[in-house]
Amino acid sequence: GAGVSQSPRYKVAKRGQDVALRCDPISGHVSLFWYQQALGQGPEFLTYFQNEAQLDKSGLPSDRFFAERPEGSVSTLKIQRTQQEDSAVYLCASSTLEGEGAKNIQYFGAGTRLSVL
Amino acid sequence: GNSVTQMEGPVTLSEEAFLTINCTYTATGYPSLFWYVQYPGEGLQLLLKATKADDKGSNKGFEATYRKETTSFHLEKGSVQVSDSAVYFCALKTGGFKTIFGAGTRLFVKA
Numbered sequence: 001g002a003g004v005s006q007s008p009r010y011k012v013a014k015r016g017q018d019v020a021l022r023c024d025p026i027s028g029h030v031s032l033f034w035y036q037q038a039l040g041q042g043p044e045f046l047t048y049f050q051n052e053a054q055l056d057k058s059g060l061p062s063d064r065f066f067a068e069r070p071e072g073s074v075s076t077l078k079i080q081r082t083q084q085e086d087s088a089v090y091l092c093a094s095s096t097l098e099g100e101g102a103k104n105i106q107y108f109g110a111g112t113r114l115s116v117l
Numbered sequence: 118g119n120s121v122t123q124m125e126g127p128v129t130l131s132e133e134a135f136l137t138i139n140c141t142y143t144a145t146g147y148p149s150l151f152w153y154v155q156y157p158g159e160g161l162q163l164l165l166k167a168t169k170a171d172d173k174g175s176n177k178g179f180e181a182t183y184r185k186e187t188t189s190f191h192l193e194k195g196s197v198q199v200s201d202s203a204v205y206f207c208a209l210k211t212g213g214f215k216t217i218f219g220a221g222t223r224l225f226v227k228a
Contacts, residue, residue: 004160033214042121042206042218043161056214091160106216108160 002026004109006092012115013082021077021112025094032075033106034067035091043091049075050097082116089113119144123207123219131227136194138222140181140207143188148209150174150183150190151216155204164192164205197226 005024013019025032030051035043036059045059051072060067064082069075079086093106124139142148149168153161165174170185179194190207207219 033216040220042208042220043216044218045215048214059215093161105163108162110158110160 004092004094004107006090006109006112008112009110010113010115012117014117015083016081018078018080019082019114021079021090021114023075023077023092023094023109025073025075025092026107027073028096029094029107030072030097031095031104031106032069033093033095034075034077035093036061037089037091037111039088046077046090079114082114084116087114087116119148119209119211119217121207121209121217121219123205123222126204126221126223127225128222129225129227130197132199133196134226136192136197136201136224138192138205138207138224140190140192140219141188142190142207142209144209144211146211148211150181151208151210152179152181152190152192153206153208153218155206155221157203161206197224199226199228202226 007022032049034046037043047067048056049069052069064080066078089111091111093108095104095106120143122141151166152164154164155161165176167174167183173182181190181192204221204223206221208216210216
C-alpha cells in the first residue's frame with residue numbers, strides 16, 4: 001500500500017509510562033504533520049516537519065511531547081510520563097512540499113489510539 | 118483566533134434524502150476551506166476544497182460553496198447513500214502550517 005502508515009494502531013499505557021508512536025509517510029512526501037484528536041472532537045495540530053526540520057511545534061501541549069524525523073521520512077511522536085489527559089487518537093498526515101498557507105492535499109493515516117490508565 | 122463551528126450530530130437520514138451540514142468559520146485574512154470525511158476505522162480523506170470566495174468545491178456528489186459574506190461553507194448532497202455514513206469535518210487553513218478543524222458531524226444513513 002502507498003498510504004500513510006501508523007503503528008501501533010492501539011496503545012494502552014499506565015500513567016507515567018513513556019510511549020512512542022510511529023508514522024511512515026507516503027514515499028517522497030516532504031511534509032509531515034502530527035495531530036491529536038480527542039474523543040468527539042476534530043483533530044488539533046501538534047507539529048509540522050519539512051524533511052527533517054521541525055518548522056512548527058506550536059501545538060505540542062507540553063514539554064512531555066517530543067517529535068522527531070531524523071532522516072526526513074519516518075517520524076516518531078514520543079510522550080513522556082503519560083497522563084490520562086493524553087488519551088486520544090494521534091494522527092499523522094503527509095503531503096508534497098508545503099509552503100506556508102499552501103493548499104496541498106494532506107493524506108492521513110488511520111491513527112494510533114492511545115489510552116492512558 | 119481562527120475557528121470552525123459545525124452543526125452537532127448525529128444526523129440521521131433515510132437513503133436518497135437531501136443532506137446539509139452547516140459550517141461557519143472565523144478567520145483573519147482569506148482562508149482556504151475544506152471538507153474531510155472519516156469512514157469507520159480509516160484516516161481522514163479530503164472530500165472537497167475551495168480556495169477563494171464564491172468557489173464551489175465538489176466531489177462524489179457533495180458540494181460546498183465558499184461564502185465570504187456569511188463566513189460559511191455548508192456541505193450539501195442531493196441524495197445520500199448508506200455508504201455516505203461517516204464523520205464529516207469542516208476545516209480551514211490560513212497562513213502558516215496549521216489546519217484548523219471543526220468538531221465533526223456524524224452522519225447515519227438508513228436503508
